[in-house]
Every structure is written in C-alpha cells, then in structure tokens.
Amino acid sequence: MTNRERAMNILHYKPADRMPAVHFGYWNELLVEWAEQGKISMDLAKAWRDSNDADRELDKIIGWDFNWYRCVGSTRGLMPAFERKVLETLPDGTQRVQTANGVIERIKPGIASIPSEDDYLLKDRESFETLFKPKMIYKPQRVNLEYWKTFNETRPQDVPVGISMGSVLGDIRNFCTVAGMSYLLYDEDEDLFAEIVDTYAEMQYQCVKAILETGAKFDFAHYWEDICFKNGPLIAPSMFEELCAKHYKKRNDLCHEYGIDIISLDCDGVTEALLPTWFNNGVNTMFPIEVGVWGDQFEPARKKFGNGMLGVGGMDKTALRKDKAAVDAEIERMKRLASLGGFIPCPDHRLMPGTKFELVQYYADEIKKIKI
Numbered sequence: 001m002t003n004r005e006r007a008m009n010i011l012h013y014k015p016a017d018r019m020p021a022v023h024f025g026y027w028n029e030l031l032v033e034w035a036e037q038g039k040i041s042m043d044l045a046k047a048w049r050d051s052n053d054a055d056r057e058l059d060k061i062i063g064w065d066f067n068w069y070r071c072v073g074s075t076r077g078l079m080p081a082f083e084r085k086v087l088e089t090l091p092d093g094t095q096r097v098q099t100a101n102g103v104i105e106r107i108k109p110g111i112a113s114i115p116s117e118d119d120y121l122l123k124d125r126e127s128f129e130t131l132f133k134p135k136m137i138y139k140p141q142r143v144n145l146e147y148w149k150t151f152n153e154t155r156p157q158d159v160p161v162g163i164s165m166g167s168v169l170g171d172i173r174n175f176c177t178v179a180g181m182s183y184l185l186y187d188e189d190e191d192l193f194a195e196i197v198d199t200y201a202e203m204q205y206q207c208v209k210a211i212l213e214t215g216a217k218f219d220f221a222h223y224w225e226d227i228c229f230k231n232g233p234l235i236a237p238s239m240f241e242e243l244c245a246k247h248y249k250k251r252n253d254l255c256h257e258y259g260i261d262i263i264s265l266d267c268d269g270v271t272e273a274l275l276p277t278w279f280n281n282g283v284n285t286m287f288p289i290e291v292g293v294w295g296d297q298f299e300p301a302r303k304k305f306g307n308g309m310l311g312v313g314g315m316d317k318t319a320l321r322k323d324k325a326a327v328d329a330e331i332e333r334m335k336r337l338a339s340l341g342g343f344i345p346c347p348d349h350r351l352m353p354g355t356k357f358e359l360v361q362y363y364a365d366e367i368k369k370i371k372i
Contacts, residue, residue, distance in 0.1 A: 002158040003065045008219055010372060011262050011285065011310050013341050019370035020065040021363075022312065022346040024288050025050050029112055029353045039357040062357075063364035066159040068287065068312055068346055071222045072151075073164030074207035075142045077171060078102070078135035082121070101175050102131065122176040123183075125192050132175065136199050138206040148214040160219035163211060163260070165251055166204035168244045169235070170225040170267075172196060178234055185239065194243055201247035208251060212258045220262035221255045223283065228269030230292055237273040245281050252282025264312060268349065270294055272301070279305050288313035290348045296333075302340055310342040317347035320363060321354045331366050338370050345370075 001009075001017050009016040031045035040061060047054035051070040059066060081100035088096040093109040102121035122132050155161050173181050184193040208221075227234050252263055264285035265278055271286070289298050289311055298311045315334055319326040334345035345367055351360065 004158055004160050004219065006065075007160045007344060008262070010344055011220075011312075011342055013307070016372040018368055019338060019372060020344065021063060021365075021367045022066060022068050022344055023059075023064050023351070023364075024068055024313070024346055024348075025055070025350045026355075027112075027350050027352045030351055030355055033353055034357050037357065063361050063368075065364075065368070068160075068344075069222075070156075070159060071162040071164040073166065074204075074211060076164070076166040076204060076207065078132070078175070079139060079142060080135065103175070103177060117177045117179070120175070120177045120180045122180060122196075125189065128192060128196060132196070133199060136196075136203055138203045140210075142203075142207050143210040145210070145214060148211050148216045151214070151216040155217075162220040162222040162264070163208065163216075163218040163255075165208060165221050165223045165255075165263075167224050168201055168204075168247045169197065169227050169240070172200055173227060173234065181235070185235065197243050197247070201244075201251075205247070205251050205254070209254060212254065218260055220264055220285070221252070221260050222263075222287075223265040225265055225267040226269075228267055228271050228274065230269055230294065232270045233273050237277070240274055241277045245277050248278060248281040248283060256282070262310070264310075271297065275301055275305070275309075279309060284308055285310040285312060286314075287311070288346060288348045291316040296337075298337060298343065299340070302342075307342060311337070312344045313346045313348050314343070315345050315347050315363075317349060317351055317355070320347065320351060320356060320359045322359075324359065324362065327359050327363050327366075331363065334367065335370055338372070 003020045006016045006018065006020045010019070026048065028048070031040065031048055032042070034040050035042040035045040040058065044054050044057060048058065049055065051067050055067055078101065082098060082102045084100050085098050086095050087098055087104065090096070095107045096118055097105050097107050099105055103117055104119035105115040105117055107115050121127055176184060233240060255263060262285055263283050264287045265283045266287050267274070268290050286298060286301060286309070291314065296314065298314045301309050314337060315330055319330045337343050338345060
C-alpha cells in the first residue's frame with residue numbers, strides 16, 4: 001500500500017497493512033542542533049520547510065513516511081501585507097518591529113521564542129475600514145489558476161495532500177493580538193468584530209471555491225486556527241459559536257460538494273470547549289492534539305462524539321527528549337488509541353530542541369509495526 005492509501009484507509013475505518021509513521025516537522029533550532037551533533041548536514045538543516053525536498057530527505061534519514069502538513073492553497077492573509085520595518089532599536093539591542101500583520105513586536109537578540117507584542121494597528125472601525133478591509137477582500141491574484149489547472153498531474157500520488165482552508169478566527173487574532181481581540185469583543189465594538197470575521201471569512205471561502213472549481217483533487221481539507229491555550233479557549237465558546245459556526249459550515253459544505261470528507265483543524269492548547277462548534281459544522285479530524293500538562297484529549301473526544309471524530313497526532317513529543325522507556329510508554333498509548341480506529345499517531349507538534357535523534361528514529365520504526 002502507499003502511504004496515501006494507508007492514511008486514507010485508517011481515517012475511513014478501512015483495512016491497512018500497517019500504521020504510517022507521520023510527523024509534523026521541527027523547530028529550526030533542533031535541526032541546527034542535530035547538524036552540530038553530526039546527525040545531518042547543516043545544509044539540510046537550513047533548507048528544511050514543511051514537505052519540501054529537504055523534509056523528504058530527512059524522512060528517508062530518520063525513517064518517517066511523511067509529514068502530515070502537506071497542504072497547499074491560496075495566498076491567504078492580508079494582501080498586500082504591511083511593510084515589515086524596524087520602528088526603534090532600544091539600548092539592549094531589542095527592536096520594536098512592525099510586522100506584516102500590522103502588529104508591533106519586541107524582538108530580543110538571541111531569543112527564538114514568540115516575541116512580546118507592544119501594540120497593534122487594528123483597533124477600531126476607522127483602522128479596519130482604511131487599513132485592513134482593503135487587504136482582506138478577495139482578489140483573483142490570490143489564486144494562481146494556471147497552477148491549479150495542472151495540479152492533478154503534478155501532485156504527489158503516494159502521500160495524502162490537503163487543501164488549505166485558511167482560518168476563521170486564528171488569523172484575526174494574529175492581526176489584533178489576544179489583548180486587542182478581547183477589547184474589540186468585550187469593551188469596544190462587538191458588531192465591528194463580527195464584520196471583521198465575516199469579511200475575512202468570505203474572502204477565504206472565495207479562495208477555496210476558486211481552487212476547487214479548477215478540478216484540483218485533494219485527500220483532505222485543513223484549517224489552521226490556534227485559538228486556545230493551556231486553560232481553554234481565548235474566546236467564550238458561546239461567542240465563538242455565534243461568530244464562527246456559519247463560516248465553518250459554509251466552507252465545509254463546499255468541500256463536501258467536491259467529495260472531500262476528511263476535514264482537519266490545527267488548534268493548540270485545550271480544545272474541548274470549542275470541539276462542538278467544529279464538529280457540528282463539518283470539522284471531523286483533530287490535529288495535532290497537544291498533550292501538554294493536561295493529558296490525552298482524543299479519547300474523551302471520541303467518547304463524546306463517536307466514531308465520526310477522527311484524529312492525527314496525540315503523541316507526547318516530550319518523550320523524545322527523555323529515554324527509550326518514555327518513548328515505549330507513548331508507543332503503547334498510541335497502540336491503544338490506534339485500536340479505536342480512525343486515528344493516526346503523530347508527535348503533538350513540531351519537535352523542539354533537545355529531542356534525541358536516535359529516539360526519533362526508534363519511534364518512527366516502532367510506529368510502523370502497529371497493525372490495523
């Protein structure tokens with residue numbers, strides 16, 4: 001069987017000869033670390049991106065079958081983006097930088113984690129109407145029709161390929177920051193925020209529609225959302241339902257019209273409170289199912305929603321920084337979840353610095369031994 005057949009069979013509760021060894025990429029710092037240890041070349045480390053040639057070469061070296069995040073789509077986001085520019089350099093070398101999303105960040109030298117946010121441009125109706133709305137509307141140049149017309153002949157046939165569905169709320173949270181989103185929702189102008197969501201969602205619907213109308217074929221559809229953290233959603237679930245449910249349904253109904261029935265969504269953190277909105281409106285595959293400090297999220301979701309709830313992910317990647325015993329324990333847990341059906345193990349996010357190369361090789365090899 002090809003890895004495409006394996007993955008699609010498992011997610012449709014059909015027989016497969018074995019479990020595919022699936023991953024979700026790496027922190028760039030980890031790849032540099034492995035290169036410095038002599039495990040891979042530095043050229044390979046610096047060339048890596050999701051599902052590019054370097055990623056596929058790493059798959060061969062490590063033993064992975066494929067990266068789940070093989071998704072293609074339109075030019076989503078603000079178009080044109082804001083100019084990225086340095087607004088100020090502080091005495092300690094920290095720079096205040098305006099990003100492509102119109103957010104002012106503090107970039108500290110030598111720090112690789114998420115920057116702190118100083119300010120943002122999307123604050124009120126005036127800034128939305130003048131600065132952001134023109135960048136959020138659908139334009140034909142967002143979709144390269146010539147590329148999509150030949151997509152079926154050029155796409156890989158041996159691994160699953162997804163269409164990127166964009167985002168309903170996650171991107172907007174990036175445009176106005178968590179603090180800014182909270183002010184707009186609760187203190188400033190809830191109607192304005194709803195208009196922002198509606199405007200952005202309609203553009204992304206039109207992008208997906210334009211791609212599917214070319215006849216391009218996909219194995220699954222995939223959203224990026226990231227609207228939760230370790231204690232739950234960044235927005236009240238009732239408000240999320242009111243603002244977002246109709247947009248998921250509209251986009252997912254379109255996918256169903258074109259025969260796409262696996263629809264996954266990437267949201268970090270504790271997602272339990274938002275799962276009803278996603279599941280009831282067509283999203284049926286959890287990914288990457290972070291384990292964090294809160295534990296397994298897939299089995300409770302399966303018990304609540306039944307066999308229609310599928311999963312890719314759920315493997316506590318921190319075990320790959322520890323020892324073989326920790327990895328073996330995770331493999332046993334993955335076997336149990338795999339026995340439920342409709343589930344493909346995958347590290348629960350990008351592998352981070354400190355991950356041990358030999359343990360990753362061992363894990364990839366052992367996952368392939370799981371029989372379905």
